[in-house]
Structures are given as structure tokens and as C-alpha cells.
Amino acid sequence: MIKVIVSGFNGSMGQKAVAMVNENADFQLVGVFNPIIDSLNPADYDLDQDVKVFNDFSQINIAADIWIDFSIPTAVFENTKFAISKNIRPVIGTSGLSEVQTSELKSLADSEKLGGIIASNFGISAVLMMKFAQTAAKYFDQAEIVETHHEDKLDAPSGTALNTARLIHEAQQKDELENPNESDPLGTRGGDYHGIKIHAIRLPGFIADEEVIFGSDDESLTIKQSTTDRASFMKGVELAVKEVMKRNELVIGLEKII
Structure with missing residues (x-):
């Protein structure tokens, strides 16, 4: 079972990512993250009671394999750095990373032999x-x-x-x-x-x-x-989650694994 945390879980893409994880028999949603929320009660977001809700990095103390990120451009760099620091494989769909930031994240993940992907589009x-x-x-x-x-x-x-x-x-x-x-x-x-x-x-x-x-x-x-529908992106996200579990480097672009 692949354990997943979804960052930006209550945005339009984040909600679709949560639904995709919940509908996949090989995945388990163990946590969600958004720093701007107040309530940490999963019931307030129609989540199962065993799903942990976080609004601060310091709270995240659960075991997870994958960090799916559909947050905002100003947050994605620090989010990805945090995931790598916790040995959680990043699957990043949030745009806005500069080439310098992308290069730094790849260097960090590759040095840890940690699989991951940054994709400008999962369609x-x-x-x-x-x-x-x-x-x-x-x-x-x-x-x-x-x-x-x-x-x-x-x-x-x-x-x-x-x-x-x-x-x-x-x-x-x-x-x-x-x-x-x-x-x-x-x-x-x-x-x-x-x-x-x-x-x-x-x-x-x-x-x-x-x-x-x-x-x-x-x-x-x-x-x-x-x-015509953001749900189409989830095919690529699902593919990426399964693929990065087999890899020991950060891949830039979904085209590298299709």
C-alpha cells in the first residue's frame, strides 16, 4: 500500500487528487496539508477520521511514501524541500518553480536517491x-x-x-x-x-x-x-505515483516516464 499526503488538498486540483487516492486500491490517504486552514478535524473536509490534517510542517510526524502537491506557486518550493527532507517522494503538479529552484530540488532528491517528479502538466x-x-x-x-x-x-x-x-x-x-x-x-x-x-x-x-x-x-x-475537465490530470498523477516508487532520482516532466 502506497501511503500518500496531499498538499493543497482543498483546492480544485487537490480535491481531485484526494478522490483519486481514495479510489485507488493500491493507495492510502494518510494525511493532508494546507497552511491557511484553521480546523484540523478531518470531518470538516469530508475525510475519513484516520486521515491526519496539518497546517504546519512541524506537525507532520506520520510515515508516508508520496507527497502530492497541488498548492500555490509561492509555496511549492518549500513544500517540496520539506518532503525531500522527510524522505517522502514528491509528485509535484504545482507550477511556478524557476529553473534554479528545480535544479536545486533535483540535486537534493538525487543526493538522497529519492524518486520523485516535477511535472508542468499531468494531462x-x-x-x-x-x-x-x-x-x-x-x-x-x-x-x-x-x-x-x-x-x-x-x-x-x-x-x-x-x-x-x-x-x-x-x-x-x-x-x-x-x-x-x-x-x-x-x-x-x-x-x-x-x-x-x-x-x-x-x-x-x-x-x-x-x-x-x-x-x-x-x-x-x-x-x-x-x-475540458481537470479530472483528466489524475491519470497522469496516478501513473507518476506508481512510477516514482521504482526510481531513485527526481524526474523533470511526465514526458520522461511516458
Whole structure:
């Protein structure tokens, strides 16, 4: 039985993670964490009485195998460091980690030979889109990314868009060229990752969409995925939980295990 703590358990994604754990015969929910809650009574959150509720790291004194994190960008770095320090394998779905922070967390986990994963997206379609984009990038010199999320998403661009850009850059092995004569006083050309433009849209009515557009002489290629229900992410989370139990290093990206 794989024992799990869910951080950010009462958020929209955290609730789905709790449900996924409870519905899986191989998993056991042993604890939940959120520093902004007051009540530590599991009944107040419709949890079983044997599930421990925590709002401070110092309270967490239970044995656990996995730390699933769907908290907030400002908290995820310290949350992950804490999990690693307690020899709990991190499965991190919260976006907002910088490359420097991700590198530090990987170094910490790898030094302890602790399996884990940091994934910008646990949606299978989104991960496949990133893999397809990385393959296509070998044959195109120019790409732009358009990502659309719900209006409550706190970070922009999304971790998925940044990871897609990183994979494209790795495949191309060079910075994309910019038009030196281009004028953009309003910043409408989007953010820039090694010359790859990223456009972030935040609107009600969406959950998570991403489109990668490649252009070359006389042809173009568009790769797009759409998420219509956050429940779809749980397939990837379940896969990740089982996979990191077999590993002794921190993996960056669900595409590494699919």
C-alpha cells in the first residue's frame, strides 16, 4: 500500500487528487496539508477520521511514501524541500518553480536517491503534445506558443508552455532568430524564451489549452491540445505515483516516464 499526503488538498486540483487516492486500491490517504486552514478535524473536509490534517510542517510526524502537491506557486518550493527532507517522494503538479529552484530540488532528491517528479502538466494529451512538438522542432526554425487557461491561474506563462519551449529549444540547439526591425511598443508579441514567443491568455470558460505553431518556407504545422475537465490530470498523477516508487532520482516532466 502506497501511503500518500496531499498538499493543497482543498483546492480544485487537490480535491481531485484526494478522490483519486481514495479510489485507488493500491493507495492510502494518510494525511493532508494546507497552511491557511484553521480546523484540523478531518470531518470538516469530508475525510475519513484516520486521515491526519496539518497546517504546519512541524506537525507532520506520520510515515508516508508520496507527497502530492497541488498548492500555490509561492509555496511549492518549500513544500517540496520539506518532503525531500522527510524522505517522502514528491509528485509535484504545482507550477511556478524557476529553473534554479528545480535544479536545486533535483540535486537534493538525487543526493538522497529519492524518486520523485516535477511535472508542468499531468494531462496525457498535453504531455504527448510536448513530445510531438519536440520532434517537430528538429525540422522547423521558428515556433510560437499560445496557451489559454482559466482566469484564476496565478502564473503566466504556464509551466506547460515554458516546458514546451524548453523542449523545442533543446531540439533546435540554438536560439530562434528575431526580426531586428520589429516594433512592439505594447508587448503584443508575447514573452520570449530563447527567441520562442509565448502568448498567455486568461479567460473564463477555459481550463487548459495549448497550441504550438511551427512555420517554415511554404509550410506550417500546428499541434494543439485541450483539457475540458481537470479530472483528466489524475491519470497522469496516478501513473507518476506508481512510477516514482521504482526510481531513485527526481524526474523533470511526465514526458520522461511516458
